[in-house]
Amino acid sequence: xxxxxxxxxxxxxxxxxxxxxxxxxxxxxxxxxxxxxxxxxxxxxxxxxxxxxxxxxxxxxxxxxxxxxxxxxxxxxxxxxxxxxxxxxxxxxxxxxxxxxxxxxxxxx
Amino acid sequence: xxxxxxxxxxxxxxxxxxxxxxxxxxxxxxxxxxxxxxxxxxxxxxxxxxxxxxxxxxxxxxxxxxxxxxxxxxxxxxxxxxxxxxxxxxxxxxxxxxxxxxxxxxxxxxxxx
Numbered sequence: 530x531x532x533x534x535x536x537x538x539x540x541x542x543x544x545x546x547x548x549x550x551x552x553x554x555x556x557x558x559x560x561x562x563x564x565x566x567x568x569x570x571x572x573x574x575x576x577x578x579x580x581x582x583x584x585x586x587x588x589x590x591x592x593x594x595x596x597x598x599x600x601x602x603x604x605x606x607x608x609x610x611x612x613x614x615x616x617x618x619x620x621x622x623x624x625x626x627x628x629x630x631x632x633x634x635x636x637x638x
Numbered sequence: 639x640x641x642x643x644x645x646x647x648x649x650x651x652x653x654x655x656x657x658x659x660x661x662x663x664x665x666x667x668x669x670x671x672x673x674x675x676x677x678x679x680x681x682x683x684x685x686x687x688x689x690x691x692x693x694x695x696x697x698x699x700x701x702x703x704x705x706x707x708x709x710x711x712x713x714x715x716x717x718x719x720x721x722x723x724x725x726x727x728x729x730x731x732x733x734x735x736x737x738x739x740x741x742x743x744x745x746x747x748x749x750x751x
Contacts (some may be wrong), residue, residue: 561738561739571745575739578739617680617681625683625686628680631681
């Protein structure tokens with residue numbers, strides 16, 4: 530079983546729609562959760578962090594965490610073509626950080 | 639967030655040679671990490687480099703192949719030794735802040751012929 534699992538996609542949404550990206554993790558003692566955006570040919574860029582259950586909003590981005598279900602998601606509202614990228618979920622505990630394989634998102638004009 | 643630079647940004651190397659990648663941070667950080675990202679794949683942690691101690695390597699990575707230096711709190715190097723085409727990848731350094739957020743350098747794209 531992979532430690533951090535994401536749907537590889539590609540996920541395609543029309544411009545203006547909500548994109549929903551999902552991630553599950555296996556280590557119950559995980560404490561920190563992150564979403565990174567990676568454009569083709571670029572390094573990952575941190576866009577959201579969340580540490581407690583519930584929702585955290587930042588602009589058009591909302592991260593949702595449910596530790597009981599070991600599930601973290603990222604919602605992107607009013608998706609724009611510039612949001613087209615690979616989104617990496619990362620989960621951390623006391624010892625290390627593990628990354629998912631990433632979900633490729635395409636936002637079509 | 640810290641500003642991180644890496645040198646070289648890319649290189650093409652011959653089989654059997656070695657390449658040293660440098661990572662420079664504009665502020666002092668305790669934790670630095672080295673990752674590899676092969677085409678179309680996610681990030682694989684190679685090792686954690688803390689100043690003043692030996693690097694900690696992940697399963698499948700050994701010091702003889704990937705020696706790491708961490709001489710101070712703003713700098714680290716990763717050497718890819720005795721390279722083969724399978725080492726062709728993007729190598730990324732990252733730093734961690736007290737909230738456990740990691741920030742990545744721009745990466746080094748390595749091609750081994």
